[in-house]
Amino acid sequence: GAVVSQHPSWVICKSGTSVKIECRSLDFQATTMFWYRQFPKQSLMLMATSNEGSKATYEQGVEKDKFLINHASLTLSTLTVTSAHPEDSSFYICSATWGVSETQYFGPGTRLLVL
Amino acid sequence: AQTVTQSQPEMSVQEAETVTLSCTYDTSESDYYLFWYKQPPSRQMILVIRQEAYKQQNATENRFSVNFQKAAKSFSLKISDSQLGDAAMYFCALRGQGGSEKLVFGKGTKLTVNP
Numbered sequence: 001g002a003v004v005s006q007h008p009s010w011v012i013c014k015s016g017t018s019v020k021i022e023c024r025s026l027d028f029q030a031t032t033m034f035w036y037r038q039f040p041k042q043s044l045m046l047m048a049t050s051n052e053g054s055k056a057t058y059e060q061g062v063e064k065d066k067f068l069i070n071h072a073s074l075t076l077s078t079l080t081v082t083s084a085h086p087e088d089s090s091f092y093i094c095s096a097t098w099g100v101s102e103t104q105y106f107g108p109g110t111r112l113l114v115l
Numbered sequence: 116a117q118t119v120t121q122s123q124p125e126m127s128v129q130e131a132e133t134v135t136l137s138c139t140y141d142t143s144e145s146d147y148y149l150f151w152y153k154q155p156p157s158r159q160m161i162l163v164i165r166q167e168a169y170k171q172q173n174a175t176e177n178r179f180s181v182n183f184q185k186a187a188k189s190f191s192l193k194i195s196d197s198q199l200g201d202a203a204m205y206f207c208a209l210r211g212q213g214g215s216e217k218l219v220f221g222k223g224t225k226l227t228v229n230p
Contacts, residue, residue: 038158042222042223043220043221043223044160044206044218044220046217049217091158095160102148102165102167102210103148103165104218106159106161108158108159109159109160
């Protein structure tokens with residue numbers, strides 16, 4: 001149980017375009033989802049926390065207009081990287097949890113390359 | 116603020132041997148949760164083991180066990196009978212109470228298993 005999927009797993013796009021990444025909880029209702037960014041050989045950096053039906057809470061230094069997060073249902077959250085630039089190239093990971101569960105379950109991640 | 120420190124950037128172990136990964140943390144909360152996550156080359160974050168701070172008994176999961184020292188704020192992971200598949204980055208993480216509490220990660224320890 002507690003499976004989280006992400007789509008796409010790999011995306012290459014041109015500079016200036018927007019990219020949407022989906023995060024789905026497959027066998028549970030995710031009341032809270034988290035979006036992370038990970039640079040090579042580094043730890044995970046939390047970008048934002050999203051609760052179903054409400055606006056995401058962004059971490060300090062993360063541009064809200066750049067990284068749009070929507071958590072419209074209990075099984076789906078999306079991260080849209082708007083007007084992507086090469087410096088946005090990274091590995092993006094989502095995680096999900098439910099209710100007062102203390103454990104976050106992670107998706108497999110999405111590799112974004114902006115040319 | 117909560118912090119997690121992993122002082123060993125890299126560790127190595129011979130196959131079938133035992134290795135211990137260190138983690139110390141700081142929090143002002145009395146109730147919290149501690150986790151070890153594994154990130155293999157696929158970069159999928161996998162939960163290895165978790166510990167509730169209010170439990171004195173150390174958590175175990177098959178070959179994985181922790182040494183939780185609450186007063187010392189130490190949470191080490193012991194891997195027994197190491198296998199080649201244990202090679203990965205290991206992240207120690209801390210989470211406070213509450214449904215949306217975010218995880219605070221350490222910088223990780225890269226474990227190499229030698230045949």
